[in-house]
Amino acid sequence: MIRVTIWNEYEHERNIPGIMAVYPEGIHGALKKNLDPEEDMIVRCSTLDDPEQGLSEEILADTDVLIWWSHARQDDVTDKTVERVIRHVHSGMGLIALHSAHFSRVFRRLMGTPCTLSWKHGDREKLFCVEPSHPIAKGIPACIELEDEELYGEPFSIPKPDDVVFMGWFEGGAVFRSGCTFTRGYGRIFYFQPGHEENRVYDHPDIRRIIVNSIRWAAPSVRLAAPPDNVELG
Amino acid sequence: MIRVTIWNEYEHERNIPGIMAVYPEGIHGALKKNLDPEEDMIVRCSTLDDPEQGLSEEILADTDVLIWWSHARQDDVTDKTVERVIRHVHSGMGLIALHSAHFSRVFRRLMGTPCTLSWKHGDREKLFCVEPSHPIAKGIPACIELEDEELYGEPFSIPKPDDVVFMGWFEGGAVFRSGCTFTRGYGRIFYFQPGHEENRVYDHPDIRRIIVNSIRWAAPSVRLAAPPDNVELG
Amino acid sequence: MIRVTIWNEYEHERNIPGIMAVYPEGIHGALKKNLDPEEDMIVRCSTLDDPEQGLSEEILADTDVLIWWSHARQDDVTDKTVERVIRHVHSGMGLIALHSAHFSRVFRRLMGTPCTLSWKHGDREKLFCVEPSHPIAKGIPACIELEDEELYGEPFSIPKPDDVVFMGWFEGGAVFRSGCTFTRGYGRIFYFQPGHEENRVYDHPDIRRIIVNSIRWAAPSVRLAAPPDNVELG
Amino acid sequence: MIRVTIWNEYEHERNIPGIMAVYPEGIHGALKKNLDPEEDMIVRCSTLDDPEQGLSEEILADTDVLIWWSHARQDDVTDKTVERVIRHVHSGMGLIALHSAHFSRVFRRLMGTPCTLSWKHGDREKLFCVEPSHPIAKGIPACIELEDEELYGEPFSIPKPDDVVFMGWFEGGAVFRSGCTFTRGYGRIFYFQPGHEENRVYDHPDIRRIIVNSIRWAAPSVRLAAPPDNVELG
Numbered sequence: 027m028i029r030v031t032i033w034n035e036y037e038h039e040r041n042i043p044g045i046m047a048v049y050p051e052g053i054h055g056a057l058k059k060n061l062d063p064e065e066d067m068i069v070r071c072s073t074l075d076d077p078e079q080g081l082s083e084e085i086l087a088d089t090d091v092l093i094w095w096s097h098a099r100q101d102d103v104t105d106k107t108v109e110r111v112i113r114h115v116h117s118g119m120g121l122i123a124l125h126s127a128h129f130s131r132v133f134r135r136l137m138g139t140p141c142t143l144s145w146k147h148g149d150r151e152k153l154f155c156v157e158p159s160h161p162i163a164k165g166i167p168a169c170i171e172l173e174d175e176e177l178y179g180e181p182f183s184i185p186k187p188d189d190v191v192f193m194g195w196f197e198g199g200a201v202f203r204s205g206c207t208f209t210r211g212y213g214r215i216f217y218f219q220p221g222h223e224e225n226r227v228y229d230h231p232d233i234r235r236i237i238v239n240s241i242r243w244a245a246p247s248v249r250l251a252a253p254p255d256n257v258e259l260g
Numbered sequence: 261m262i263r264v265t266i267w268n269e270y271e272h273e274r275n276i277p278g279i280m281a282v283y284p285e286g287i288h289g290a291l292k293k294n295l296d297p298e299e300d301m302i303v304r305c306s307t308l309d310d311p312e313q314g315l316s317e318e319i320l321a322d323t324d325v326l327i328w329w330s331h332a333r334q335d336d337v338t339d340k341t342v343e344r345v346i347r348h349v350h351s352g353m354g355l356i357a358l359h360s361a362h363f364s365r366v367f368r369r370l371m372g373t374p375c376t377l378s379w380k381h382g383d384r385e386k387l388f389c390v391e392p393s394h395p396i397a398k399g400i401p402a403c404i405e406l407e408d409e410e411l412y413g414e415p416f417s418i419p420k421p422d423d424v425v426f427m428g429w430f431e432g433g434a435v436f437r438s439g440c441t442f443t444r445g446y447g448r449i450f451y452f453q454p455g456h457e458e459n460r461v462y463d464h465p466d467i468r469r470i471i472v473n474s475i476r477w478a479a480p481s482v483r484l485a486a487p488p489d490n491v492e493l494g
Numbered sequence: 495m496i497r498v499t500i501w502n503e504y505e506h507e508r509n510i511p512g513i514m515a516v517y518p519e520g521i522h523g524a525l526k527k528n529l530d531p532e533e534d535m536i537v538r539c540s541t542l543d544d545p546e547q548g549l550s551e552e553i554l555a556d557t558d559v560l561i562w563w564s565h566a567r568q569d570d571v572t573d574k575t576v577e578r579v580i581r582h583v584h585s586g587m588g589l590i591a592l593h594s595a596h597f598s599r600v601f602r603r604l605m606g607t608p609c610t611l612s613w614k615h616g617d618r619e620k621l622f623c624v625e626p627s628h629p630i631a632k633g634i635p636a637c638i639e640l641e642d643e644e645l646y647g648e649p650f651s652i653p654k655p656d657d658v659v660f661m662g663w664f665e666g667g668a669v670f671r672s673g674c675t676f677t678r679g680y681g682r683i684f685y686f687q688p689g690h691e692e693n694r695v696y697d698h699p700d701i702r703r704i705i706v707n708s709i710r711w712a713a714p715s716v717r718l719a720a721p722p723d724n725v726e727l728g
Numbered sequence: 729m730i731r732v733t734i735w736n737e738y739e740h741e742r743n744i745p746g747i748m749a750v751y752p753e754g755i756h757g758a759l760k761k762n763l764d765p766e767e768d769m770i771v772r773c774s775t776l777d778d779p780e781q782g783l784s785e786e787i788l789a790d791t792d793v794l795i796w797w798s799h800a801r802q803d804d805v806t807d808k809t810v811e812r813v814i815r816h817v818h819s820g821m822g823l824i825a826l827h828s829a830h831f832s833r834v835f836r837r838l839m840g841t842p843c844t845l846s847w848k849h850g851d852r853e854k855l856f857c858v859e860p861s862h863p864i865a866k867g868i869p870a871c872i873e874l875e876d877e878e879l880y881g882e883p884f885s886i887p888k889p890d891d892v893v894f895m896g897w898f899e900g901g902a903v904f905r906s907g908c909t910f911t912r913g914y915g916r917i918f919y920f921q922p923g924h925e926e927n928r929v930y931d932h933p934d935i936r937r938i939i940v941n942s943i944r945w946a947a948p949s950v951r952l953a954a955p956p957d958n959v960e961l962g
Contacts, residue, residue: 116842116885118627129958136840138887139912140818146961154414154435159586159680164715168415180388180427181402183818183913183956185840188657188888193414193427193435198961201388201429210841211885212627247632254885256831259848259900350608350651352861363724370606373678374584380727393820393914398949417584417679417722419606422654422891432727444607445651446861481866488651490597493614493666622882622903636883648856648895649870661882661895663903669856669895 028067028245031089032057033080035096036073038223045223053095053223060234067241074099079107086110090249091120091241094127095221103131112136116211116253120244122237125221128182133217136210137184143202144179150197151175153204153220157191162205162216162239170232176222178202184217192236194219205236207243211253216240262301262479265323266291267314269330270307272457279457287329287457294468301475308333313341320344324483325354325475328361329455337365346370350445350487354478356471359455362416367451370444371418377436378413384431385409387438387454391425396439396450396473404466410456412436418451426470428453439470441477445487450474496535496713499557500525501548503564504541506691513691521563521691528702535709542567547575554578558717559588559709562595563689571599580604584679584721588712590705593689596650601685604678605652611670612647618665619643621672621688625659630673630684630707638700644690646670652685660704662687673704675711679721684708730769730947733791734759735782737798738775740925747925755797755925762936769943776801781809788812792951793822793943796829797923805833814838818913818955822946824939827923830884835919838912839886845904846881852899853877855906855922859893864907864918864941872934878924880904886919894938896921907938909945913955918942 034054038045049056054071061069072080074096086092092111096103108131115121115136123133134141151172155163179200185208192205204219218236220227227233268288272279283290288305295303306314308330320326326345330337345366349355357367368375385406389397413434419442426439438453452470454461461467502522506513517524522539529537540548542564554560560579564571576599583589583604591601602609619640623631647668653676660673672687686704688695695701736756740747751758756773763771774782776798788794794813798805813834817823825835836843855872857865881902887910894907906921920938922929929935 112840135837138814138838138840140955140957142956142958144959144961152433152435156414156416156437157677158415158716159677159682159714161715177961179961180390181392181956182390185887185910185912186423186890189420190424195429195433195435199386199429200961201386201427201435203390208887209625209627210887214627246627247629248626253842254844254883255842256844257846259846259879259881259902346606369603372580372604372606374721374723376722376724378725378727391911392950393911393916393948395949411727413727415722419653419676419678420656434727442653443859443861444653448861480861481863482860487608488610488649489608490610491612493612493645493647493668620901620903624882624884624905626883648858649860650858654891657888658892661903663897663901667854667897669854669897669903671858 028241029088029090030061030067030069030093030241031085032069032071032093033095034071034073035099036075037098048224048226053228056226056228057093057237060228061238064238074102079103081107081111083110086114086119089114089119090246091122091244093122093124094130094132095124096130097126097223100130108132108135113253115213115215117251118212118246118249120241120246121213121215122240122244123215123217125219128217136208136215139185140183143182144200146177146198149175149177151220152195154193154195155191156193157189160189160191161243162191162236164239165235166232170230172220172227172230174225175220175227178204178219212246212248212250214244216244262475263322263324264295264301264303264327264475265319266303266305266327267329268305268307269333270309271332282458282460287462290460290462291327291471294462295472298472308336313337315341315345317344320348320353323348323353324480325356325478327356327358328364328366329358330364331360331457334364342366342369347487349447349449351485352446352480352483354475354480355447355449356474356478357449357451359453362451370442370449373419374417377416378434380411380432383409383411385454386429388427388429389425390427391423394423394425395477396425396441396470398473399469400466404464406454406461406464408459409454409461412438412453446480446482446484448478450478496709497556497558498529498535498537498561498709499553500537500539500561501563502539502541503567504543505566516692516694521696524694524696525561525705528696529706532706542570547571549575549579551578554582554587557582557587558714559590559712561590561592562598562600563592564598565594565691568598576600576603581721583681583683585719586680586714586717588709588714589681589683590708590712591683591685593687596685604676604683607653608651611650612668614645614666617643617645619688620663622661622663623659624661625657628657628659629711630659630675630704632707633703634700638698640688640695640698642693643688643695646672646687680714680716680718682712684712730943731790731792732763732769732771732795732943733787734771734773734795735797736773736775737801738777739800750926750928755930758928758930759795759939762930763940766940776804781805783809783813785812788816788821791816791821792948793824793946795824795826796832796834797826798832799828799925802832810834810837815955817915817917819953820914820948820951822943822948823915823917824942824946825917825919827921830919838910838917841887842885845884846902848879848900851877851879853922854897856895856897857893858895859891862891862893863945864893864909864938866941867937868934872932874922874929874932876927877922877929880906880921914948914950914952916946918946
């Protein structure tokens with residue numbers, strides 16, 4: 027069984043009426059509903075206002091793959107929380123960073139780059155599969171059309187990804203590396219661009235399927251008790 | 261001095277009136293005119309109907325960087341010519357494959373993949389610079405607008421490039437890895453998508469600059485007399 | 495079920511007494527014996543002297559992952575066989591190229607490089623796992639000691655691999671990228687250096703495990719009827 | 729002109745008699761002496777005990793390529809200094825991290841990984857050139873022998889490098905990715921393993937040449953006033 031924790035800052039869905047209406051159960055709740063049918067996954071949620079910011083040592087030690095959504099409160103995540111999450115990624119915990127999580131403190135620290143991009147509200151996206159034999163692309167069509175999505179455009183200031191599985195085309199005139207993998211220590215990371223809070227894109231069957239695939243891909247085959255350390259040979 | 265040979269199949273510009281009008285001096289002639297002012301380059305041209313298909317041992321041995329344009333007569337290039345060019349690439353000769361050269365026999369053999377793509381006549385392109393610190397991007401703006409260009413779209417069946425320097429956005433609804441680098445043996449290769457024969461895109465100052473940059477990047481620091489061979493250690 | 499075909503040129507084991515003694519059932523026979531217990535695999539063998547060089551259209555169409563061992567008779571593999579195998583790799587068939595298969599015509603064509611290296615008989619190897627979270631490294635220790643192995647050394651003239659999973663250290667004074675992955679079209683390729691015919695290294699439990707892992711990793715999630723082709727958009 | 733700043737924690741050479749004898753002018757002094765003859769470089773030094781830890785805003789803004797050596801006092805480098813250096817790397821400043829700088833706070837933050845390795849005092853190294861056509865390898869032989877060097881061994885917990893230019897073999901039984909490149913924002917980074925403080929390896933003509941080459945490679949073609957930021961499109 028893959029132990030999945032969906033972490034959400036859970037801000038917009040409690041405070042902005044239009045977004046409350048889109049995701050009344052929170053983005054985490056919607057993601058959970060979509061993952062619950064998967065028989066090889068146990069899914070739970072936590073949020074920024076939970077004790078220890080919802081990312082306690084106990085929760086992380088009990089998580090194989092962490093899904094992360096954040097936007098308005100990126101900077102409320104404390105140094106201590108950031109360090110704890112990174113330590114678990116280095117030890118093997120998988121991480122799926124969704125949409126505006128490109129600018130979360132955890133993702134930026136794992137990348138070592140600014141992680142900045144261009145953006146614009148209200149656009150139409152075509153998501154192209156560039157690596158069709160990648161496990162995350164299993165069962166995914168060559169192109170997914172998303173009628174309402176926020177435009178994210180290059181330059182996206184990330185290190186060279188291990189794999190660029192998906193590339194996004196935006197009607198407003200932008201391209202984006204929309205689905206990228208990285209390895210950091212023993213942890214496998216997938217960044218996935220779709221998921222603007224104003225549209226219920228996570229219920230799209232292909233988007234749902236990509237997230238399911240990415241969880242299976244990111245689940246660790248090895249999980250260390252602590253990150254690797256320097257070793258003096260005898 | 262970098263010795264540049266521009267090789268062109270030189271077919272459309274002799275046989276299709278509309279294209280004759282666009283490139284009366286041939287695509288090779290237009291490229292040469294654009295490169296001649298560069299003081300660190302000596303530029304010559306050759307074409308498919310020249311002796312030994314314009315790619316004799318003498319010419320290749322005297323070439324640091326080979327620029328290649330082909331389309332209608334890809335399959336007229338013989339095995340012998342293909343082997344000769346590949347041998348020189350492996351020995352250190354640089355190769356700039358332009359536009360429809362994605363499907364040349366030489367490029368496909370160097371890639372080891374089908375090199376297929378999607379395409380459509382008559383579109384508008386925005387070319388985004390994704391690796392702004394790459395030598396090929398020196399002096400190039402974040403986005404180049406090309407009013408008339410053929411649409412090339414993913415999936416582009418190439419191996420993972422060393423670098424994706426440029427990504428193309430097409431109004432018709434496609435994205436493309438438009439500027440990619442590869443290393444094969446001692447040879448450095450740049451594939452560059454713009455250059456449909458119906459529009460004089462090679463005179464665009466930024467496109468011209470990219471080609472100049474790519475020649476400097478691909479010029480060998482080491483040129484072997486023959487490709488590397490297996491070596492039995494003493 | 496993963497349909498595995500083990501292909502062997504089967505030359506040394508029939509003609510050189512010392513090697514007959516090491517692998518009386520042929521290298522293919524030894525590999526098969528090691529894979530037979532895997533419940534998710536159906537394993538068969540074929541060899542160079544079989545009809546259509548053991549690589550007929552029927553056999554390839556019925557193969558998910560092809561294991562390849564060759565050395566003395568690399569050049570007896572015909573153009574037709576090479577083209578057929580490559581077509582199936584591009585369509586999704588996995589390929590595991592073992593030891594001296596670095597210089598097989600199929601592998602060199604898929605790489606597009608010389609694939610040359612340094613070598614010396616009779617050495618001791620330590621095989622280090624460099625990407626411990628890679629699926630091919632599952633259950634593999636940080637270092638495997640091989641008392642008798644042929645030395646293979648850098649420079650190994652290959653394109654940049656997708657992943658370097660294992661690196662070899664040789665007592666005689668060489669390093670080598672011993673376990674490398676590549677993608678070509680829809681096909682996943684693993685090159686693995688151990689397997690000199692004079693020592694029964696394929697029975698080493700960790701080597702056996704790496705090959706099992708690599709078969710699961712290379713098994714296609716998509717298998718096309720033919721390689722991708724250029725597509726004109728409507 | 730390339731403005732080079734050599735930064736050294738400058739601890740061992742002031743406090744350990746054996747190392748004082750090896751590098752009486754400090755490691756920075758020895759490096760400077762080796763770089764001074766290069767006509768396209770202006771070289772200066774700074775050290776940890778200088779004002780603002782030798783890495784003030786003025787110094788960094790006036791530096792094209794920063795060379796970094798540190799070991800015993802890694803953790804004395806403050807958050808403020810780390811942030812300042814990273815901001816300049818993201819803006820285009822090149823960084824050459826030498827030897828034990830693998831564990832400097834700046835390098836680890838730019839990598840996003842533990843950057844741990846295996847090590848042992850007193851060994852013999854053979855440094856193999858794996859990418860002979862890379863600009864950093866210009867004029868470098870296929871193998872450099874270093875009689876006295878500290879053993880550094882895999883696993884080296886770094887992200888996949890852009891290029892692995894050199895691989896190290898150690899007599900004591902280890903391999904290492906000894907020369908690796910990375911890009912972070914607009915900054916180019918080269919990690920280079922040789923340089924244990926107990927041996928005067930930086931005077932070895934090939935090691936000197938590699939460092940010179942790496943400075944030219946890392947010198948920025950674009951230098952921003954500040955790192956890239958998110959951009960809202962109009």
